[in-house]
Amino acid sequence: xxxxxxKWQKELYPAVEIDTTQSPYVFKCQLYxxxxxxxxxxxxxxxxxxxxxxxxxxxxxxxxxQKLMMVGTADVIAKAPExxxxxxxxxxxxxxxxxxxxxxxxxxxxNTCYMNSTMQCLHSVPELKSALxxxxxxxxxxxxxxxxxxxxxxxxxxxxxxxxxxxxxxPMQFWMVLRKKYPQFGQxxxxxxMQQDAEECWTQILYTLSQALRSPSTxxxxxxxxxxxxxxxxSRVHCAESGxxxxxxxxxxxxxxxxxxxxxxxxEGLKHGLKSELEKASPSLGRSAVYLKDxxxxxxxxxxxxxxxxxxxxxxxxxxxKILRKVDYPLELDIFxxxxxxxxxxxxxxxxxxxxxxxxxxxxxxxxxxxSSVDSDVKMSDAEGPSxxxxxxxxxxxxxxxxxxxxxxxxxxxxxxxxxxxxxRSADSGHYVAWVKQENGKWIQFDDxxxxxxREEDIxxxxxxxxxxxxxxxxxxxxxxxx
Numbered sequence: 344x345x346x347x348x349x350k351w352q353k354e355l356y357p358a359v360e361i362d363t364t365q366s367p368y369v370f371k372c373q374l375y376x377x378x379x380x381x382x383x384x385x386x387x388x389x390x391x392x393x394x395x396x397x398x399x400x401x402x403x404x405x406x407x408x409q410k411l412m413m414v415g416t417a418d419v420i421a422k423a424p425e426x427x428x429x430x431x432x433x434x435x436x437x438x439x440x441x442x443x444x445x446x447x448x449x450x451x452x453x454n455t456c457y458m459n460s461t462m463q464c465l466h467s468v469p470e471l472k473s474a475l476x477x478x479x480x481x482x483x484x485x486x487x488x489x490x491x492x493x494x495x496x497x498x499x500x501x502x503x504x505x506x507x508x509x510x511x512x513x514p515m516q517f518w519m520v521l522r523k524k525y526p527q528f529g530q531x532x533x534x535x536x537m538q539q540d541a542e543e544c545w546t547q548i549l550y551t552l553s554q555a556l557r558s559p560s561t562x563x564x565x566x567x568x569x570x571x572x573x574x575x576x577x578s579r580v581h582c583a584e585s586g587x588x589x590x591x592x593x594x595x596x597x598x599x600x601x602x603x604x605x606x607x608x609x610x611e612g613l614k615h616g617l618k619s620e621l622e623k624a625s626p627s628l629g630r631s632a633v634y635l636k637d638x639x640x641x642x643x644x645x646x647x648x649x650x651x652x653x654x655x656x657x658x659x660x661x662x663x664x665k666i667l668r669k670v671d672y673p674l675e676l677d678i679f680x681x682x683x684x685x686x687x688x689x690x691x692x693x694x695x696x697x698x699x700x701x702x703x704x705x706x707x708x709x710x711x712x713x714x715s716s717v718d719s720d721v722k723m724s725d726a727e728g729p730s731x732x733x734x735x736x737x738x739x740x741x742x743x744x745x746x747x748x749x750x751x752x753x754x755x756x757x758x759x760x761x762x763x764x765x766x767x768r769s770a771d772s773g774h775y776v777a778w779v780k781q782e783n784g785k786w787i788q789f790d791d792x793x794x795x796x797x798r799e800e801d802i803x804x805x806x807x808x809x810x811x812x813x814x815x816x817x818x819x820x821x822x823x824x825x826x
Contacts, residue, residue, distance in 0.1 A: 345405055349387075351378050351413045363400040371396070379417035388412040445781050447508040448792040452518055456775040456791055457541040458528070461548065462514070463777035463789040464761040464818055466502050468646060474556050474567040475499035487555055490524040495555035497521075498548070511792035524551065540663075541763055541775045542650055542816060549596055572596045575642025576617075577683050582634045585627045592641070597648040597816075602666045609649065609672040609817075613681060616652070639683040643753045646760075647678070647819040653765070653807075665768050669808030672759075674799070676819050679755040693752040693824045700824070752826050757819030764805050764812035776812055778802055 344363065349356045356377055361370055371382035371394075387394040389403050389411065446466070449459040465471060478499055497517040504512045522529035525547050530537045553568035566573070578591045600612030617638040625632040649672075657664035679690060760780045767773015777789040778797060786797040807813035 345407050345409075347405065347409045347411050349374060349377075349411050349413055351380070351415075354378070361400070361405065363405075366396060367394050367398050367400070368396040370394075374413065378413070378415075380413070380415040384415040386414045444783050444785060445779075445787045445794055446505040448511040448789055448794045449505075450511050450513045451791040452513070452515065453536045454538045455514075455518060455536070457539045457544050458518065458521065459514070459791050460763050460775040460777035460789065461541050461545045462498075462501060462517070463505075463779055464763050464816070465545070465548065466505055467761050467779045467781075467818075468571065470571055470645065471552070471567070472502050472506075475502060475552075478556065490520070491551045491554055493520045494524045494548070494551050498552065521548075538771050538773070540654070540771070541765065545648075545763075545816060546596070553596075568596075569594060571645050572648055573642070573644055574598060574640060574647070576638045577641040578636050578638040580621075580634050580636050582625055582632050584632050585625050587625060587627055587634075591636075594642075597650050600649055600651045600670065602652060602668055602670055604668075606668070606670055609670060609676070612651070612670060613649070613678070617681065639686075640678065640681050641683045641686055643682075643686070643755065643821065645753075645821050647676070647757050647821070649817045649819070651807075651813075651815055651817075653813070653815060654769075663769055663771060665765075667768075667807055667809065667813070669806050670814075671806045672803060672814060672817055674759045674803060676757045676759070677755060678757070682755060690753070690755050693754045693826060694756075696824045696826070697754045697756065697822065750826055751823045753821050754824055756822040758822055759802065759817060760820045761818040762802060762805060762814050763816040763818075765815045766810065766812045768810075774812075775815075778805065 344360045346358045346360050349359050351374075356374075359373065359377070368382060371385050371387070374380065374385060374387075375382055382396070389398075389405075391403070394403075449455075449462065451459065475495070475498060478495055480496060494517075497520040501512070501514055501517045518528075521544075528539050528544065530539075549568055549572060553566055556567040573594045573596060576593050576595060578593070579588065580591055581588045598613055599616035600606075600609055601615040602612055603615065606612045606615060619636045619638075621634050621636055622631050623634060624630070651670060653666045654663040655666070656662075679687065679694070682690065762778040764776050764778065765773055766776070776791075778786060779789060780786050780799075786799055786802055788795040788797050805812050805814050
C-alpha cells in the first residue's frame with residue numbers, strides 16, 4: 344500500500360497508508376481519526392482537482408511519499424462532563440416519565456383492552472386530572488352513592504399511578520370498582536371475562552365523574568365534566584303531517600358520525616348525525632306520527648368527543664356487527680357550519696382573530712376588516728399552533744368562555760388529541776387501542792402495556808376500510824384565542 348503525507352492547517356501527517364482496494368471514502372475516515380474533520384467536510388487536493396468519495400485510485404497517479412493538501416474544519420471536542428453519567432433507571436420514577444416523554448401503559452387483566460384504551464384517552468385531559476386531584480378521599484356529597492364515589496377515587500388514583508410510573512401499571516383496583524358499579528363489565532363466558540364495548544365504558548365512566556365532580560357551591564361552573572365535554576344542542580322538531588313544530592334543548596357528551604354509503608368523511612357523518620326521525624304522539628292528530636328532528640350546536644366544549652357509529656345489531660347472528668367502511672377524519676376539525684346562527688355570530692370575532700394570527704405566522708400583511716361583516720361561511724386557513732388555552736377550562740355557551748376565564752374564547756376549530764381504535768369484526772370481540780398526543784406533541788400508541796411512538800401522519804390512516812385498527816372514538820381539543 345502506498346504511503347503519503349497529508350498537510351492540514353499547521354499539522355503534517357507523514358506516512359499515511361492508502362488501501363487502494365478500498366474507496367477514497369475509507370481514506371477520508373482514516374483522516375477523520377487523525378484530524379477530527381468529518382469526511383463530508385474534507386477537501387483533499389489531488390492531481391486534476393478534489394478527491395471524491397468514489398474516485399478511481401488507479402487514475403489519480405499517486406506516487407510513494409506524495410504530499411497531499413487537505414482543508415476542512417474539525418468537530419468541536421466535547422468537554423468531559425463535570426458529573427458522571429446518570430442512567431435512566433437510576434432516576435426517580437417521576438423524572439423517568441419526563442425523560443421518556445409519556446406515561447405508563449396498562450396491563451390487560453383479561454379482555455380489558457376496552458377499559459385500558461378508554462382510560463388512556465381520558466387520562467390525557469389535564470383539566471380532568473386537576474379536578475380529580477381536588478376530589479376528597481372521603482366526605483362525599485349526600486346525593487352521591489358509595490359506588491360512584493369509590494369509582495371516582497379509583498380513577499384519580501389510577502391517573503396518579505400512570506403519571507409517576509414508566510413501567511406498566513396493573514389497574515386491578517379500578518377494574519374491581521368499575522365492575523361493582525357497572526356489573527355488565529364483569530360478565531363471564533366459559534369462565535373468562537368478556538370483551539366489552541369501549542364506547543359504553545367511556546360513557547359510563549364520564550357519567551359517574553359528572554355526578555361526582557359537581558361543585559357544591561352556586562358558582563357558574565357546577566359540573567366539571569359538562570364544562571369539559573358537554574355539547575349543547577338546540578333542535579327543531581317538526582311534523583310534516585300535522586304542521587306541529589317545537590324547539591328543544593339538550594346537552595350531550597359526544598357527537599355521532601353516522602356511516603352510510605354516502606359518507607366518506609367525518610364532516611358528512613356529523614351532518615347526518617344531527618338529523619333524525621322519531622315517532623311520538625301528536626296532540627293534534629290524536630295518534631302517533633313521524634317527526635323530523637334537526638339539531639344545531641349551541642354551546643361548545645373544551646374537548647369535543649366524536650363516536651363513529653360502526654356497530655349495529657345483526658339479528659341473524661344475534662350480535663353486534665361492524666361497518667368497515669373507510670371514513671376519513673382530519674387532524675384539524677372546523678365545525679362552524681354545524682353551529683346555530685346565534686353561536687356563529689358569537690364565533691365570528693374570535694375566528695377573525697385566529698385567521699389574522701395565522702396570517703401573521705405565514706408572513707402575510709393584514710388589511711383592516713370589520714369583523715361584523717365577516718362571511719359566516721368563510722373557511723379557516725391552515726394553522727399549526729396548538730390551542731392557546733393550554734390547560735385552562737373554557738367551555739363556552741354561545742361562544743363565551745366560562746366565568747373562570749372570560750378572556751379566552753373558542754373558535755369552532757379543534758385539534759385532534761386522541762383516537763380510540765377497534766380491530767375486528769364485532770364490538771364484543773377484537774382489540775381496542777388508544778393513540779394519544781402527548782404534551783410534547785408526539786403521538787404514542789398505547790396497546791395495553793406497550794406504549795409505541797407513532798408519526799402524526801399515520802394517525803389519520805386509522806380511518807377504516809379493512810381489518811386493521813380503525814377509529815371508533817376521536818377526541819379533539821378546542822383551539823382558543825385570547826380576547
